[in-house]
Amino acid sequence: MARPDSSLACVCLLTLLCLGCGEAERVPRGENLLRGSTETLAGDRRMVLESQMGTIREIHCADRTRPAVTLKAGQEGSAVVVTGNRPQLVVSGCRPATTAGEERRQGVLLFTIASQDGHPREAELRIPRHGGWWRQRIDLAQLEGEVLRLGLQVRLPPGEELYLSEMVLEHEVPSPPPQRSGRQVLVVSLDTLRADAVMTPDPQELPTFARLAAEAERWTTHYAASSWTQPSHASLLTGQPLTVHGASDHPIHPAVTTVAERFRAAGFRTGGAVYHCVWLDKKFGFGRGFEGYVSGKWRLDTAVRHTLNWIGEHRGEDFFYFLHGFEPHSDFHRLPYEGGLDGAGVAALGFPDYGCREGRCASRLLRELGTGEIATLPGEEALLRRLYQGGVETSDAALGELIDGLRRLGVWENLLLVVTSDHGELLFEHGETLHGQFWEPGIRVPLFIKWPGGRGGGAVREHRSSALDIVPTLLTAFDLPLEGLPGMPLAERAEPRRQGAPVFLETAGWHAVITGPGAGLKLVEYPALGEVHLFDLGVDPDELHNLAASRPADTERLLQALHRNQERGTQLQESLEEGKGLGPAPDLTPEERRRLRSLGYL
Numbered sequence: 001m002a003r004p005d006s007s008l009a010c011v012c013l014l015t016l017l018c019l020g021c022g023e024a025e026r027v028p029r030g031e032n033l034l035r036g037s038t039e040t041l042a043g044d045r046r047m048v049l050e051s052q053m054g055t056i057r058e059i060h061c062a063d064r065t066r067p068a069v070t071l072k073a074g075q076e077g078s079a080v081v082v083t084g085n086r087p088q089l090v091v092s093g094c095r096p097a098t099t100a101g102e103e104r105r106q107g108v109l110l111f112t113i114a115s116q117d118g119h120p121r122e123a124e125l126r127i128p129r130h131g132g133w134w135r136q137r138i139d140l141a142q143l144e145g146e147v148l149r150l151g152l153q154v155r156l157p158p159g160e161e162l163y164l165s166e167m168v169l170e171h172e173v174p175s176p177p178p179q180r181s182g183r184q185v186l187v188v189s190l191d192t193l194r195a196d197a198v199m200t201p202d203p204q205e206l207p208t209f210a211r212l213a214a215e216a217e218r219w220t221t222h223y224a225a226s227s228w229t230q231p232s233h234a235s236l237l238t239g240q241p242l243t244v245h246g247a248s249d250h251p252i253h254p255a256v257t258t259v260a261e262r263f264r265a266a267g268f269r270t271g272g273a274v275y276h277c278v279w280l281d282k283k284f285g286f287g288r289g290f291e292g293y294v295s296g297k298w299r300l301d302t303a304v305r306h307t308l309n310w311i312g313e314h315r316g317e318d319f320f321y322f323l324h325g326f327e328p329h330s331d332f333h334r335l336p337y338e339g340g341l342d343g344a345g346v347a348a349l350g351f352p353d354y355g356c357r358e359g360r361c362a363s364r365l366l367r368e369l370g371t372g373e374i375a376t377l378p379g380e381e382a383l384l385r386r387l388y389q390g391g392v393e394t395s396d397a398a399l400g401e402l403i404d405g406l407r408r409l410g411v412w413e414n415l416l417l418v419v420t421s422d423h424g425e426l427l428f429e430h431g432e433t434l435h436g437q438f439w440e441p442g443i444r445v446p447l448f449i450k451w452p453g454g455r456g457g458g459a460v461r462e463h464r465s466s467a468l469d470i471v472p473t474l475l476t477a478f479d480l481p482l483e484g485l486p487g488m489p490l491a492e493r494a495e496p497r498r499q500g501a502p503v504f505l506e507t508a509g510w511h512a513v514i515t516g517p518g519a520g521l522k523l524v525e526y527p528a529l530g531e532v533h534l535f536d537l538g539v540d541p542d543e544l545h546n547l548a549a550s551r552p553a554d555t556e557r558l559l560q561a562l563h564r565n566q567e568r569g570t571q572l573q574e575s576l577e578e579g580k581g582l583g584p585a586p587d588l589t590p591e592e593r594r595r596l597r598s599l600g601y602l
Contacts, residue, residue: 026085026172027312027409030305033079033150033167034069058297059163060333061094062132063342063355067297068093068163073156081148084171087140089150093164097131104129105157112151115143127162132342135166144171166302176316178410182452183268183318185416185474186311188402189236190300190395191229191275192329192435193421195222195444197392205393208400212419212448215457219490222447223514224423225467226507228436230279232422232467237286237322239471239485242506243569251586252285255576257484259471260289263320266480270319271310273303275326283586290322300325300398308405315411320474325398328391328425330363330434339390351383363434370426370433381428388427414452416477418470421445430543438512438524438533439543443505449473449490463493464520466503484572504565513562523548523558532559 034056059068071093091109098104107127114120123138140148156162199220201209225235226242234240234247238256246253260270269291274280276295287293294306307323331338334355335346346354355361360368366384368374399419406412424442426432435442447465450457468487475482476489492498502515512524519537526532534548534555548555 025175025177025410027175027315028405029084029171029173029309029312030090031081031169031171031309032302032305033081033169034164059094059165061096061163063335064094064133064338065331065333066094066133066163066165066299067302068165071154071156071162071164073154073158073160075154077152079150079152081150081169083140083143083146083148083169084173085144087144087169087171089138089140090135090166090168090170091125091138091164092133092135092166093127093162094133095127095131095162096160104160107157107160107162108155109162110153110155111138112153113138113140113143114149114151115146118143118146127156133165168305173312175312175409178315178414179317180414181318182414182416183478184315184411184414185263185268185320185418185477186307186323186406187236187321187418187470187474188323188325188399188420189233190328190399190419190421190446191277191324191326192423192425193392193395193446194328194424194427194441195220195446196441197328197389198396198446201396205389206396208396208403209448211403212399212450213458215454216417216419216448216450217456217459217461219447219449219461219463219465221462221464221519222420222445223464223466223503223505224421224443224445225505227423227438227442227505228507229277229422230284231507233280233286233324234284236420236422236467236470239468239487240572241468241486241504241565241569242508243566244573246573247284248508251283252288253573253576254285258285258289259474260320260322262289262471262475262480264289264291266318266478268318268320269314270321271314272322272324273306273310274322274324275300275303277326277329280324281586300327300395301401304398304402304405307402308409311406311411312409315409323402325395327395327398328388330366330425332362334361335387336362336366336384337387337391339387339392339394341387341390346383346387349383349386350379351377354383366433370428370431372431376428384433385427388425413454415450416452416474417448417450418474419446419448419450420467420470422467436507438505438510440537440541443512461490461494463499464501464503464514465490465493468503469493486568502561502565504562506566511562511566513558513565515558515561521554521558523555523562525559525562534558 056067056069058065106129109125111123112120125136128134198206198209199218201213203210224232226232231242231248234245234252238245238258240256242248245256264270270289272290272293274295276297280286281295303323303325330336357365358374360374369376423435424445425435426437426439426442429441430439466487469490472482472485472487473490500517502513505512510524510526514520514522522535522537524533532548532555533546534551535543536547
């Protein structure tokens with residue numbers, strides 16, 4: 001948002017062009033004027049235009065990372081917007097901290113608001129003197145349905161900067177009536193979320209997960225299909241194991257059908273919003289089948305707003321939508337996890353200046369703590385658990401905004417909602433950190449399913465289940481074909497004859513099977529290392545005793561089951577229409593390599 005000679009460019013938003021809508025109901029919508037959108041939505045009823053914007057980059061301020069624009073003292077900008085009902089302008093940003101005890105002058109963002117027929121008026125947003133993130137609102141209630149020109153002047157002491165992360169027009173816009181047939185699906189994946197972090201939620205700490213537990217089925221023994229982001233999400237979105245889809249540094253095999261392609265072929269509208277962690281990029285095949293698939297360096301609350309905007313456009317239609325959040329994942333700036341505590345909060349727990357040690361920060365620090373290259377400080381394990389939990393709490397808050405928004409849109413009652421994760425996280429179990437390992441905290445993930453009409457709400461399903469079961473479950477709910485899928489609808493998992501059925505997991509270095517009644521036996525094989533691990537999870541849930549040598553019959557039986565499963569997957573991939581080849585791994589930009597390296601993936 002800026003005049004041509006400013007580092008922020010002018011963003012023009014034309015909204016509410018609802019041709020032929022008549023007396024359509026109005027629903028909440030949020031337009032971020034810093035970003036705009038290149039999408040044309042809902043049959044050209046509403047169009048958003050944007051020109052070149054100023055540089056939006058990830059800003060680390062006050063131990064929080066947000067995409068933001070850097071504003072300097074004296075900078076000016078302008079934008080044109082068209083308001084709907086009950087308009088408000090929501091502005092948030094961060095003022096860098098100063099040296100302790102340093103006094104500084106008040107900063108101001110001065111907005112000039114002019115309608116076509118009225119007189120300009122001014123509104124001041126006073127920026128707190130102290131450093132840190134803030135959010136304020138300007139009420140535009142007297143300017144409903146107006147074409148407004150917003151002017152912005154930045155008044156800061158000379159030499160200071162301000163990071164502006166959002167300038168959102170919140171208003172109500174016309175929308176088609178909500179559909180009542182229950183053919184609407186939303187799948188939410190909260191990256192790096194351990195099952196034990198949310199499956200028995202404390203209403204005081206995780207109120208949204210507590211609400212969800214009351215309204216959805218909880219599957220308490222649910223396993224991811226792999227132990228890191230790319231192959232696990234590929235399985236979640238295809239219903240196929242890694243052996244078949246091949247997405248481990250490579251794209252999803254071109255002949256493997258994604259769930260979005262299946263729903264789109266059945267007449268559903270399809271959309272998705274994911275955090276730009278590189279691995280879920282379109283270049284790896286994750287956008288296949290989606291009419292709109294947006295990847296952004298955003299926090300989950302921003303992705304939630306984008307999701308609600310899309311659903312508001314399509315709430316009168318059948319749809320499938322995929323939302324991915326990244327909050328519990330380790331970070332790549334200073335603190336190992338960003339969430340409920342900043343540096344001051346960590347210092348209050350007895351860790352002043354915590355975050356970097358021996359030149360290692362965030363994910364790299366975690367990795368080297370896990371390998372023992374850097375010694376763990378007294379109490380550090382408990383601190384890292386608290387920091388990780390802060391990311392879980394941030395996810396809970398954003399999920400609450402999502403559910404509240406779905407209720408306001410009138411789609412909650414008849415929506416099929418799935419909330420799960422791609423993998424967990426090791427928090428010093430077995431002395432290890434991060435993820436990628438086969439231990440239970442890294443592969444056991446939450447699964448909540450809110451069915452249309454609320455059926456099954458509050459039920460707890462203890463039967464073992466797999467991420468490979470989610471696509472069959474969704475397709476079965478709408479009587480769509482399941483051919484070629486190895487998983488089973490979750491309802492079958494609950495049948496007595498199926499309750500001991502195996503689940504399989506695999507990654508590039510190891511593969512595993514968990515089978516049998518109760519918690520089951522778990523066998524893990526490292527083919528390249530010649531290692532085999534066998535655990536009886538019923539009596540050894542912490543996986544402290546490898547029984548592979550002492551129970552050779554069970555070991556051989558499960559190895560055979562594991563190898564048969566691998567052979568089936570290999571045969572299926574070889575029979576795919578487009579042949580065996582996965583194609584070359586996509587080229588990664590230097591920035592993508594930097595991000596992956598800092599997150600511990602390279």
